[in-house]
Structure formats: C-alpha cells, structure tokens
Amino acid sequence: MLRKPRFKRTSVKTFSFFLIFSAIVWVLVQFSKTYTQLIEIPVNYVNTPLDKSISDERPDHVDLQLQDNGFNIYYYKFFNPQLKIDLSKARETENELVYSLQNHLTEIEQQLKIDFENSRIIQNEIVVPFQFKKEKMLKVIPNIEVNYAVGYSSDDPVKLTPDSVKVSGPEKIIDSMLSVPTKTIKLNKVNTDLDGNVAIDTSGLGALSFYDNSVKYTQKVEKFTEGSVEIAVEVINVPEDLNLAYFPKTIVVYYQVNLKNFENVSPADFRLVCDYKNINEGDDYMIAQLVEKPGFIHNIRLNERRIQFVIKR
Known part of the structure; x- marks a missing residue:
C-alpha cells in the first residue's frame, strides 16, 4: 500500500515566510x-x-x-x-x-x-x-448679580463700557433684536469698587458676527450705614362727611445710606400715604405706601404697613 508524501511543517513555515517577505518587499518597492x-x-x-x-x-x-x-x-x-x-x-x-x-x-x-x-x-x-451683512448697534444688558458685604453698597448701577456693540448678520435676525445680554456672573461679599470684564452672551446667535465679544463693567462701592426716621401717616381721599380714626399715626422708615449723605436725610424728604379709595369692602385696615423719599437711600423697609381704622358715627 502506497503512502501519501507529507510536507514537513518547517517547509510550510519557510515558504510562508518568504511569500510574506516577498510581498512586503514588492509593496515597498x-x-x-x-x-x-x-x-x-x-x-x-x-x-x-x-x-x-x-x-x-x-x-x-x-x-x-x-x-x-x-x-x-x-x-x-x-x-x-x-x-x-x-x-x-x-x-x-x-x-x-x-x-x-x-x-x-x-x-x-x-x-x-x-x-x-x-x-x-x-x-x-x-x-x-x-x-x-446688515450692521446694527445693540444695547448690552448687564446680567451681573452683586451681593455686597455687610455695611457696603452703591448709589450707582453697574456701568458697562461700551454700553452698545456693533453686530452684523442676516437682516431678518438683526431687525428683530434690540439688545443682547452679558454672560451671567455673580459677585459676593463685595466691599471694593468693581472693575472687570464680562463676555457677551452669544448663545444661539451663531449667525451674527460681533465686533466686540466682551465689555468692561465698573461700579463705585462705598461704605453705607443704616438710618431711620419716624414719619406721620397721611390719609387721602376721605369723604368730607366721614369721621375716620386710624392707628398708628406714625411709621418708622428704615433705610441704608452712604455715609457721606447720612446727615442729608430729613423726615421732610419722606411722605407716607394711605388712599381711602383703595380700601376693599369689609376691610378694617389701609396699606401705607411710601410715595416720596430721597433718591440716594436704599433697602427701604417700614416697621408697619397696615393702618387700622374705625369710622366714628
């Protein structure tokens, strides 16, 4: 019985090596x-x-x-x-x-x-x-939250420089816009003058080109103190034939003021009013409204707003 010749495994490996080597050489050439x-x-x-x-x-x-x-x-x-x-x-x-x-x-x-x-x-x-593109100047709106340290505040709003920026873009987008906000920033425990830069919020405005991408913000921060004055309550629009008695007759107004203006605050600068026409049927009280005050005071609060009243017969 004849046997089939066998190839040695080493011969197959050698042949495969030279085949691959030849292919690599051919590719390199x-x-x-x-x-x-x-x-x-x-x-x-x-x-x-x-x-x-x-x-x-x-x-x-x-x-x-x-x-x-x-x-x-x-x-x-x-x-x-x-x-x-x-x-x-x-x-x-x-x-x-x-x-x-x-x-x-x-x-x-x-x-x-x-x-x-x-x-x-x-x-x-x-x-x-x-x-x-169409060009337009857009007002920049500050999106800056300022929380002052105790005893500090400002008489002035945050100022932006420049307060408007030039943009260019498709007419249909430009014509629908009047302003653009800044990025949101939050400043805490502020006790010194503000001076920094904030980026303009261009989210969703990729079709527009901004000539300025940021603006400068500033604000003068000063030492403030708390003051108070006692103001007489004035009732208006009371019918002539009506005998009205109310209590309290005075309200204490608390406020914050710049130290340099502390001495300039006078009770004559304030006016507290209750309007009888605003009383709802069945009510036995009026709401006091501060209708006049100095423009340089802040954080105003009243120790009482409800004014009780009775009608005397």
Missing part, C-alpha cells in the same frame, strides 16, 4: 516609486470679514497635482488634510473675495507639508462670492 496624482484638497475658510457672509456656492476644494512617492500620495488620499484659506488676505471685488493661491505658496507649503518644486496647485486663485 512599488510605494517607493514616484507617481503623479491629482488630489482634491478640502478648503476651510477662516477670518471672513465681519460685514460679509460668504455664499454656500463657494469652492470646497483645490486640485493638487502631486508628484511624489506612493507613501506620501496615499497619505493625502486617506488622511485628507485641509487647507485653511485666510479671507482677510483676499482681494475684494464688487461681490467676490479673490484669494490668490500663487501669492501664498509658502503658507500653503507649510500647511500641507509639500514641496512645490515637483508639485503644483492647478488653480491660480479661489473666487468666493459674498453678500454684505
């Missing part, structure tokens, strides 16, 4: 050769002028005729590097931005890491259509 290939390089536009909106029909790539070894060519094919086009360096015509590729070859070489000695970009320039 092929990739080491110089080829000429046309490759599309995607472009990314940056630094678009703020008063312009570039068209969606803008070119999305440039054609690069690359003469190089296979390794580099396949790098560009598979990793697809982008070319940044700085539109602030483009020439402006009536409705187009023209970027000269030939005038910026050094920058392009650095970005794409190629040598234009044996390669070239087919186009001489990129032409980008644009439309002018």
